Amino acid sequence: MPGSPAWWASRPPAPSAGRRGRPPVDVGRIVETALKLVDEVGVQALTLRMLADTLDSGTATLYRHFAGKDELLAYVVDRILGEVRVSPESLDGLAWREAVEVGAQAFYDTLRRHPNALPLLVAQVPVGPNGLANRERILRLLHGFGFPVALAARAFTAIGHYVVGFAIQQHGPGAPGPGDQPHLLDYYRSLDPNTYPATTAAADDLTNVPLQEEFRCGLRLLLDGLEQARQAGEPDASAG
Amino acid sequence: MPGSPAWWASRPPAPSAGRRGRPPVDVGRIVETALKLVDEVGVQALTLRMLADTLDSGTATLYRHFAGKDELLAYVVDRILGEVRVSPESLDGLAWREAVEVGAQAFYDTLRRHPNALPLLVAQVPVGPNGLANRERILRLLHGFGFPVALAARAFTAIGHYVVGFAIQQHGPGAPGPGDQPHLLDYYRSLDPNTYPATTAAADDLTNVPLQEEFRCGLRLLLDGLEQARQAGEPDASAG
DNA sequence: ACCTGAACACCGTTCAAGT
DNA sequence: ACCTGAACACCGTTCAAGT
Numbered sequence: 263m264p265g266s267p268a269w270w271a272s273r274p275p276a277p278s279a280g281r282r283g284r285p286p287v288d289v290g291r292i293v294e295t296a297l298k299l300v301d302e303v304g305v306q307a308l309t310l311r312m313l314a315d316t317l318d319s320g321t322a323t324l325y326r327h328f329a330g331k332d333e334l335l336a337y338v339v340d341r342i343l344g345e346v347r348v349s350p351e352s353l354d355g356l357a358w359r360e361a362v363e364v365g366a367q368a369f370y371d372t373l374r375r376h377p378n379a380l381p382l383l384v385a386q387v388p389v390g391p392n393g394l395a396n397r398e399r400i401l402r403l404l405h406g407f408g409f410p411v412a413l414a415a416r417a418f419t420a421i422g423h424y425v426v427g428f429a430i431q432q433h434g435p436g437a438p439g440p441g442d443q444p445h446l447l448d449y450y451r452s453l454d455p456n457t458y459p460a461t462t463a464a465a466d467d468l469t470n471v472p473l474q475e476e477f478r479c480g481l482r483l484l485l486d487g488l489e490q491a492r493q494a495g496e497p498d499a500s501a502g
Numbered sequence: 503m504p505g506s507p508a509w510w511a512s513r514p515p516a517p518s519a520g521r522r523g524r525p526p527v528d529v530g531r532i533v534e535t536a537l538k539l540v541d542e543v544g545v546q547a548l549t550l551r552m553l554a555d556t557l558d559s560g561t562a563t564l565y566r567h568f569a570g571k572d573e574l575l576a577y578v579v580d581r582i583l584g585e586v587r588v589s590p591e592s593l594d595g596l597a598w599r600e601a602v603e604v605g606a607q608a609f610y611d612t613l614r615r616h617p618n619a620l621p622l623l624v625a626q627v628p629v630g631p632n633g634l635a636n637r638e639r640i641l642r643l644l645h646g647f648g649f650p651v652a653l654a655a656r657a658f659t660a661i662g663h664y665v666v667g668f669a670i671q672q673h674g675p676g677a678p679g680p681g682d683q684p685h686l687l688d689y690y691r692s693l694d695p696n697t698y699p700a701t702t703a704a705a706d707d708l709t710n711v712p713l714q715e716e717f718r719c720g721l722r723l724l725l726d727g728l729e730q731a732r733q734a735g736e737p738d739a740s741a742g
Numbered sequence: 743a744c745c746t747g748a749a750c751a752c753c754g755t756t757c758a759a760g761t
Numbered sequence: 762a763c764c765t766g767a768a769c770a771c772c773g774t775t776c777a778a779g780t
Contacts, residue, residue, distance in 0.1 A: 310754065311753080311754090
């Protein structure tokens with residue numbers, strides 16, 4: 263089912279109203295609660311039993327709204343992508359690079375709010391409504407600034423990869439938290455300088471860089487390359 | 503344990519020789535077999551029972567060599583990173599961009615050989631011996647071409663993100679295989695052109711691009727940006 | 743001293759029995 | 762007609778009992 267986008271359109275029947283005074287168990291509340299639990303305990307620790315208990319329900323009930331855990335998690339991903347909000351007015355008068363930076367920053371900020379959910383965002387192409395809407399917005403922006411269709415598509419992919427890749431390495435589960443940061447630095451420094459001279463020399467730069475700065479620095483590198491390709495006027499100007 | 507690099511140095515005692523005619527169950531053979539199974543059935547489907555059966559052993563035996571499944575999988579990751587081999591002679595006389603392209607291509611080719619293992623490479627900073635060696639090699643190369651230490655570190659991170667991000671979206675589990683490709687294209691085309699004009703217009707470019715070409719195109723965008731930063735002479739030339 | 747069968751406390755998923 | 766308790770076939774991990 264995941265990997266195929268068709269399932270997104272075929273939703274189960276509308277949920278019934280809640281009874282016995284409990285709030286109704288509808289798709290929206292399940293997804294909202296699942297995201298809250300993922301934020302709290304992580305993707306790996308989330309179980310359907312835990313989710314059902316939090317909803318004052320049973321695991322079997324969840325299967326009346328979703329085909330399985332994977333489908334539920336796909337809805338959680340789209341729920342997160344819905345948080346990426348950039349008001350059109352805030353982009354007025356900006357050059358394409360600045361506008362894309364605002365969008366990438368908003369995406370990055372959203373991902374930072376849900377670090378435990380990051381593993382969910384890497385394994386699939388998001389085909390939910392919010393994922394589609396975000397992509398549509400960026401593609402239109404780039405077209406408006408003269409990007410050929412093919413280059414705009416590649417730019418979107420490259421920028422998306424960069425943001426998610428950066429976020430997961432810096433904030434994903436397993437990434438060193440503020441408390442572990444010195445340990446990772448110590449680890450790099452403890453390596454034999456004769457065997458790893460470049461790594462030990464760059465130890466500080468591999469661990470101690472302010473995140474916001476490093477995020478923008480790498481993003482600008484990517485945008486610099488895109489600007490060159492745009493000016494060249496065709497997507498494959500630098501190839502062959 | 504994952505996320506902290508210290509465990510890598512503390513290995514369990516050397517394994518005993520095999521008995522009863524079976525091949526010995528040592529760390530190397532466990533990791534090799536685990537990688538083979540991951541390649542065949544995927545990360546999600548790999549179970550310790552399956553691994554133990556393949557090794558003609560029991561699950562409890564695995565815990566004499568690894569602290570748990572996570573640690574075993576970290577060894578599998580480093581085993582994969584050991585496949586990235588670039589002979590120093592093949593880089594002779596190349597400009598830094600060409601040399602980095604060769605390295606990134608070798609990394610990408612290795613990942614393509616193990617598409618089912620890709621989810622393992624995104625959630626952690628590889629601190630195993632092969633991961634360290636690869637990073638050391640690239641950092642030294644960049645230093646040799648005049649990259650300041652900080653810029654070289656960021657370049658390595660950015661390029662690594664790009665390669666893994668590209669590979670997982672194109673080849674990871676859940677990504678559309680050759681058989682699903684037309685379905686994804688049809689899905690994009692089936693969207694309402696009034697709601698998603700840019701997405702439907704770019705449908706072909708989002709699904710039908712030759713992979714090798716798209717990989718190099720995006721990589722070159724990144725390298726273009728890095729070249730500008732290098733010429734500017736300092737890592738934060740474009741910032742503030 | 744080293745190995746491991748069998749158990750433990752779970753997990754996602756299903757379905758027959760309830761209301 | 763809709764919901765769900767209880768079961769099913771697993772999972773990663775542990776430890777007492779074997780050699």
